[in-house]
Amino acid sequence: MRLSWLLAMFALSVQGATLYKVVKADGTVVYTDRPVAGAVPVALPSANTSQSLAPKQDAKPTTTPPKPGIHYNISIQSPAHEETIRNNLGEVNVSASIDPKGTGMFQLVLDGQVVSTKASPQFSLQGVPRGEHKIEVQLVGKSGKILASSPSRIFYLHQASVLNRSG
Incomplete structure (x- = not known):
């Protein structure tokens, strides 16, 4: 429960932030959200989103409702x-x-x-x-x-x- 909450908060905080790439002297690459000396901004692709479609409404029902029967x-x-x-x-x-x-x-x-x-x-x-x-x-x-x-x-x-x- 805590982990899912933490991930949700992280995703919301990163969504609008700028990401920077820094290459250190030893060749390791570090990504950060803080601009430091030698940092290059990284362009992130937009998030994949799609709109949900409303279900189609059939003109007539596929099944006929049961006839009310006599309950004995x-x-x-x-x-x-x-x-x-x-x-x-x-x-x-x-x-x-x-x-x-x-x-x-x-x-x-x-x-x-x-x-x-x-x-x-x-x-x-x-x-x-x-x-x-x-x-x-x-x-x-x-x-x-x-x-x-x-x-x-x-x-x-x-x-x-x-x-x-x-x-």
């Missing part, structure tokens, strides 16, 4: 986040809501895999194994593009163990 908001109503579901058959009901109402199909994603596609955001799963699972509901347009997606939600499926039977 999907939220999973059931099961609650980190809810424990107790079901020995592995049955899980998933319910979601969307605002505003969308046209398209709804996909249920369980642990990163699409497991069901329906016209409504109500799903009934069968045979889900015990343990932790992550779900997400997506709205898919006619072209197959995902238009909206709910935040991921985790639930736990608890099943009674055959090892803990009393009897």
Whole structure:
């Protein structure tokens, strides 16, 4: 920081000064900004400068602005986040809501895999194994593009163990 400031001050101080060339008795050449006996003024070329050009303005934009789309908001109503579901058959009901109402199909994603596609955001799963699972509901347009997606939600499926039977 100090060096750049020092160089800037030096450049400003030298800009308007006259430079002199002195050849000493031993043949060495010395340049100075002070006139001394035997000094010859040195003509310096003018500093290289150029003017910046304003950027060209195109008559029409190169890209078309995106059309304002509908922003859908999907939220999973059931099961609650980190809810424990107790079901020995592995049955899980998933319910979601969307605002505003969308046209398209709804996909249920369980642990990163699409497991069901329906016209409504109500799903009934069968045979889900015990343990932790992550779900997400997506709205898919006619072209197959995902238009909206709910935040991921985790639930736990608890099943009674055959090892803990009393009897």
